[in-house]
Amino acid sequence: MIGQLLTEYWDRLEDSLNFWAVIGFLGQAIFASRFIIQWLHAERVKRSEIPVVFWYISIAGGVILLFYAIHIANVVFIIGQVSGLVVYLRNLHLIYKARREGREAAV
Template sequence: MMHFFKVTTRAELLWVIFGFFAQAMFMMRFLIQWIASERARQSVVPVAFWYFSLLGGLTLLAYAIHRRDPVFIFGQALGTVIYLRNLWLIHAAKSPAA
């Protein structure tokens, strides 16, 4: 298996497995959004979409930092800020003060 993933140590193999987990969390947001839209018969973005975006983005960011990939780091870091801001806005709108 290590040869297939082009890694030479067990630690690197665990990072690759972590990277696949991160990508799966990020991908789940699309599945959730698609299912919610199909049920509503219109395009909707459920709150879970933003939570999976944040979880997937943060885990992918950790993987990108480990791999020292500046392009990947920049993309995930910026996305994480946007996901946090959307969750902030959603929860602020639901608070009694709003």
């Protein structure tokens, strides 16, 4: 019984290893790399902060994972990625708005 379940599971797993799985892994790798970048940045500046590149990598990984989620037609995954993308874009908007206001105040 357990052997048959494992065999069926392995067959399904093998069937899922295709071009779209590579896209999913790529998106996940890019998305996960943002934490390494944030950690290295924090070590460099000797304090915890999130560099702007963190948000760009979040967007890149999020978009790739969104394409993958659409391909596999997983509504939970799709909504999660879209929600995250809204947050990442909003953070970039706030960062650039503050920089623009800072430049205007300096003039």
